[in-house]
Amino acid sequence: MTKVLLHTPDGVRDIYGKECSDRKLICNRIHDKIKSFGYKDIETPTFEFFDVFAEEINAADTKELYKFFDKEGNTLVLRPDFTPSIARCASKVMLENGNPVKVVYQGSSFLNVSNLQGKLKENYNIGVELMNDPSVYADAEAIALLIETLKCSGLSDFQVSIGDADYYKGICEEAGIDSDTEEEIRAQIIGKNYFAAEAIMREKNVPKKYTKLIVKVSEFIGSDSALDKAMDEASNERSISAVKRLKDLYKVLSYYGVEKYVSFDLGILSRFNYYTGVIFSAYTYGVGDAIAKGGRYDNLLGKYGKEVPSIGFSIVIDDLMSALYRQGISVENKEEIQVLKYSPDNFREVLEKATELRRSGQNVSMQME
Structure with a gap:
């Protein structure tokens, strides 16, 4: 116990x-x-x-x-x-x-x-x-x-990796993947278990074209040039709009002068279902x-x-x-903590000194000798 x-x-x-x-x-x-x-x-x-x-x-x-x-x-x-x-x-x-x-x-x-x-x-x-x-x-x-x-x-x-949940979700929509299957696939991709993600898609008869692209999403990593590669692979409006927004985002971030801390990763996904667009994580x-x-x-x-x-x-x-x-x-x-020693004989005087020091912004600990 x-x-x-x-x-x-x-x-x-x-x-x-x-x-x-x-x-x-x-x-x-x-x-x-x-x-x-x-x-x-x-x-x-x-x-x-x-x-x-x-x-x-x-x-x-x-x-x-x-x-x-x-x-x-x-x-x-x-x-x-x-x-x-x-x-x-x-x-x-x-x-x-x-x-x-x-x-x-x-x-x-x-x-x-x-x-x-x-x-x-x-x-x-x-x-x-x-x-x-x-x-x-x-x-x-x-x-x-x-x-x-x-x-x-x-x-x-440190680096802030930026992606967009709509890029991945757009591909899933185009492939006709239902929401429950999408959650299963996303969980495996988050865990970097791409073989398991492919196995789920094979079991659900997802066309090979989309199976390959969903797994390939994790390869679109790097500077803003990674967005061009992602754009070349996209064929649905939701995914294309996601890449366009990331390009606009990079432009505005350059006004803040923080580009050196930014990279892109279209493979960033979240276990939480509520994310709908831009998604990001900071690493060091x-x-x-x-x-x-x-x-x-x-x-x-x-x-x-x-x-x-x-x-x-x-x-x-x-x-x-x-x-x-x-x-x-x-x-x-x-x-910093200043220590003032006291005895029963001088407690009142030491207390007055401690109170004065505390009022001036100092940290004071009173301790009996």
Whole structure:
């Protein structure tokens, strides 16, 4: 029993000392940068009704949700992702006047992933949602803001890979692939298991032409020249429009001066079903997965009431901090604590001195001699 009380469950951990202070400092820097772009704070509940997330995550992945019941028998879940929660809130109270809505959030998300994956089950996130703006300029702002937040954390060697969910979905539509089969194929492609993806398509009698093209999507990687290759292979309007938008996006990103941090990857897909257009992930060395992910979700808010186009991203602070430490990047946390010793005889005088120092902005710890 004592062992159980002293240890955390698998997938969660205690954070304290310098690491905890460093995290808060980095979060504050990122938050300040996001606020400078005109975003307002928002908080949503840690748990929601299961139905808020049920349609937005693949059926095979719902087992990774932390589920429980309230007294009325409703199924609740700890949030695996912030976007559906914010979409629910925004569609109810924030979109009355038709203007763009910009919000910034931070907090923990929860996924009951397998212990064999070596991933945390609780991750701290900070991110944004830009709603009611369908333009390529909104896409560019979200990606440029992500780049600026990573730079202000101290990171300099990273890349944001950009794709478009509509390119892949356009091919699936043209091939006549139903939504359930598309989910199966997408799950295998996300896991880089292209042989399994091909096997599913063979079983479903997908024409070889489209089987080959869907697997080939992962090869369209690199600079903006990769978009030309993708355009040459596309033969449906949805996929062609996706490539055209990425070309326009690259042009606007060049106005921000962030082109060196950008590359394209038409093979980027997400386990979440709500992404409809531009989709992106940020990578750096020292971490095995993306440190940030985002994309456009134009149909999500309509499920909660008011349908408006939206885009956003989320940074996984746990992975960002791992990258900073492994790359030897100093967080420059200058937090200093002055220690004043006291005894029962001089406690009042030392307390007065400590109070004066605290008013001047210093951190003071009083300790008995």
